[in-house]
Amino acid sequence: xxxxxxxxxxxxxxxxxxxxxxxxxxxxxxxxxxxxxxxxxxxxxxxxxxxxxxxxxxxxxxxxxxxxxxxxxxxxxxxxxxxx
Amino acid sequence: xxxxxxxxxxxxxxxxxxxxxxxxxxxxxxxxxxxxxxxxxxxxxxxxxxxxxxxxxxxxxxxxxxxxxxxxxxxxxxxxxxxxxxxxxxxxxxxxxxxxxxxxxxxxxxxxxxxxxxxxxxxxxxxxxxxxxxxxxxxxxxxxxxxxxxxxxxxxxxxxxxxxxxxxxxxxxxxxxxxxxxxxxxxx
Numbered sequence: 001x002x003x004x005x006x007x008x009x010x011x012x013x014x015x016x017x018x019x020x021x022x023x024x025x026x027x028x029x030x031x032x033x034x035x036x037x038x039x040x041x042x043x044x045x046x047x048x049x050x051x052x053x054x055x056x057x058x059x060x061x062x063x064x065x066x067x068x069x070x071x072x073x074x075x076x077x078x079x080x081x082x083x084x
Numbered sequence: 085x086x087x088x089x090x091x092x093x094x095x096x097x098x099x100x101x102x103x104x105x106x107x108x109x110x111x112x113x114x115x116x117x118x119x120x121x122x123x124x125x126x127x128x129x130x131x132x133x134x135x136x137x138x139x140x141x142x143x144x145x146x147x148x149x150x151x152x153x154x155x156x157x158x159x160x161x162x163x164x165x166x167x168x169x170x171x172x173x174x175x176x177x178x179x180x181x182x183x184x185x186x187x188x189x190x191x192x193x194x195x196x197x198x199x200x201x202x203x204x205x206x207x208x209x210x211x212x213x214x215x216x217x218x219x220x221x222x223x224x225x226x227x228x229x230x231x232x233x234x235x236x237x238x239x240x241x242x243x244x245x246x247x248x249x250x251x252x253x254x255x256x257x258x259x260x261x262x263x264x265x266x267x268x269x270x271x272x
């Protein structure tokens with residue numbers, strides 16, 4: 001009995017440190033769109049399609065492009081496109 | 085008989101001292117008051133031995149799929165970067181104010197101190213450890229248990245993402261982690 005209390009107390013002492021976790025300030029910032037312009041301008045030969053990071057970026061940016069062309073009827077987006 | 089009495093007496097004294105210390109209010113509780121080297125060592129050893137044991141039997145899935153980087157990246161940016169940083173951000177209020185400090189996950193494993201505490205070069209063990217920590221959190225530290233609210237799949241995706249994080253530049257990080265318009269409802 002006593003033998004068990006001692007290590008428990010010792011641990012309690014060790015653990016008597018604490019930090020309180022507030023919700024991180026970055027959480028739930030407004031969703032941002034991927035900034036693909038610079039990446040998509042790179043010549044295709046320079047991209048290594050076997051690299052998972054590059055592949056993931058290509059995928060993300062292609063979806064983004066498709067979204068833009070599909071919603072061409074949308075006046076706001078159309079305006080946006082004329083700037084390019 | 086006498087020896088037993090003396091031992092018992094000593095043990096009681098120890099307990100009394102311990103409890104007395106708890107009630108005395110002498111322990112400095114502030115996160116800005118650092119541990120002694122020996123307490124730090126004890127806590128770290130306790131943490132690493134415990135996690136190692138608890139994560140032993142977790143089986144690591146294939147983390148090669150590039151889709152994992154997209155789902156894990158967006159989640160990391162929403163939930164983790166405030167403490168564990170991101171390319172181009174070298175400190176935040178949380179990364180500076182928390183104690184124990186959240187390791188900088190944009191630094192490669194060799195640079196931040198507790199990635200391979202036992203000099204293990206066992207890649208799977210490192211992945212299991214990270215998965216376990218993200219899922220269960222770490223007691224008496226700022227690290228939350230994300231398993232309460234997230235599936236194992238999403239947690240593995242974050243594990244996959246943080247393997248790549250040290251290599252990413254700001255542009256790559258931005259693209260991988262941005263939640264595009266196509267992918268807004270995905271969270272929580």
